[in-house]
Amino acid sequence: MRAVVAEMSVPRYLLTAAGRPSLLTLRDDAPEPALPAGPGWVVLRPELSGICGSDVAVARAKSSLVLSAFYTARRQILGHETVAVVESTGERVALDPVLSCTQRGFTLCRSCREGRPNVCERQTSPAQGFDAALGGGWGERLVAHESQLHPVGAVPSRRAVLAEPASIALHAAMRWERRGDRAVVIGPGTIGLLLTAALRRLHPDLDITVIGPGSRAAAMGATRTLPSGPQAVEAFGAVLRPRMTRTPILVDGVDVVFDCVASPPTIDLGLHLLRPAGMLVLIGSAGKQKVDWSLVWNRQLTVQGTVNSAPPVMARVVEWLADPSFPADGLVTHVHELDDWEAALATATAGARAGAVKVALRPDPSIPLVT
Template identity: 65%
Template sequence: MHAILTNLAVPRYLLTKAAHRVGINAGALLSLRDDWPEPKLPEAPGWVRLRPELTGICGSDVGVAQAKSSLVLSAFYTARHQILGHEIVAVTDSGERVVVDPIVSCVHRGFPPCRSCQDGFPYVCERFDQPGVSGCHAPALGFDAALGGGWGEVLVAHESQLHPVGDLPSRRAVLAEPTSIALHAALQWKRRGDRAVVIGPGTIGLLVIAALRRLHPGLDITAVGPGTFIPPYAERAGADRTLPPGPEVVETLAGLHGGRVIRPRLTRVPLLEQGVDVVFDCVGLSSTIDLGLHLLRPSGMLVLVGGAGRQPVDWSLVWNRQLTVQGSVNFGPEPALDGRHTMAQAVEWLADPAYPVDGLVTHIHDLPEWRTALTTAAAGPRASAVKVALRPNPDLPLRT
């Protein structure tokens, strides 16, 4: 089959990492293959074959391609060969259109439930490094060629991972996985207050805004992001305003909401006394984490959404102002939704034409154009891109 294969052999990885460090896009890890074998169905009940209709390119995919993935998390991603792509709308062999929850937890690996799975948190399963009957050496589909991924013509998944979407338009359906990520993140905050900030309105940030607006119609939401491309998207998603990043955010929000600005000695970013109630950081750089901490009121919450990485941050405000720092990853059964699966809720929202996600898929490419697609996704707003998607099977019609 045709597939974009990632070869994570150590010399290739180090070469790619070094090349990106000096600004060279070597692309040494990925290649388009036309002879890669289709993944085999695991020898266990419930596994089905899928043909991807459309697959999104996620920030974590870009991180793999550029050798920027966390070395700590490599303990859970041990497959040498990957077929990336976990934001998938696909067609089963029986002709049903589905979106895919990519998480491969104990039930899929043939193990008795670990403590996390027993407690209803399969998205942080304690056996992500053990393939079991699934053969998957990763926490999710799209990170091991054994089960395939959305950047290939065929993959396999367990029927419990599939959520039917009927005639949902392809450009909306392909957003089911990132919408679920965003909803799971939004649900980490048990509302205490009326003011929220979302830093980094890329795809995930925009979908966090949309989720917050759907969950909390009266919430005041500020998006923080650079340039002139993103603000119209943020406002359509539900933001009340978009501000450029930097220390000036503190000054602007103080003027809007009546807070006080306090200036520490010898630091660039002032503090916002009487600050906002929650900050969702969808970037995860030291500068954005630092800004978020400076914006929060005492006992506020900082939710870290998306990819992980090592960042030097002065965490003293966490102690001094008794802040909560909450990580958010993946999704699954939601206690805040009475145990309903995040993706089931996401599909329901996406089926509502009023849910403001039209236009987020800005670019679609066939597999042979994968280099252009990846470069565009990595550039983001600089390439006028929000969500870039690949079309592995052009014979499958896109629904409109």
């Protein structure tokens, strides 16, 4: 079958030496995913599959060295944001890429027993879409377990393909136990915009400031938008100025900061915006970074990491996406066929600079899109 395949065994020095753009190649002879033993496995044919920041990181060999312990597959077929048709029934489904004890046929671990397979204690690879064995959404076929599938009915393809990032956004929003009225979202990419919409849906009266480039946040429910940088702090009110560093500290700080970028400047900005005992939720994939953490202990902040979601959260966002009043139209800005995967990846990498929010691949044009 046709699929974009990542060869993880290519040494990263060869990438720069040969000027190779990525670890990925489009292959016509990609291995057909095999149905695992046991009941409940089905073949899916993707309608659309999104390109996530984590996919770009894999393609550019920028993945975390620590997490390479989990990502052991030497060959990967990417694509974990997928709306697909079940080959045997024709049913349209959104894929939950989380693989936990249920799919692996293990006795349920503590987390899985508690209904939190997203923090499965036996996770040996974090999610579908990072291994060729089951396939991924950037190929013509993949296999998945029925416990991973969320029927989407007649939800348009360009909305349904957002189910996975929307579930990450809602899961992140639910990490915060509300104790105040002001939230900040840093990074209005797909996750940041869907998070803004989720916060607005959960908290109609919340004051939400979105920091970063782009002009779509207001339509998602943001109260205001600000450009990024240390000067953003002063837009909130009175500040203290440290003698030795550049970013001012907000006196009357905000209750929660959701950092969808998680780079040193955005983490630094978030820490300076928070009130004492506030919460920094890291949704972006932070790695080895130099950050001054003084405010974490001094102001007794909570730093909460988050990724993926639990099945009830995904079911809830599928309901939201079926509701035309949920502002998800227009977030899929680009759709490319597999032949154009390199252009798609370049557009996804450029993000707001290319006018892109979500870039999606369409692996098999014979599968009709629902509009």
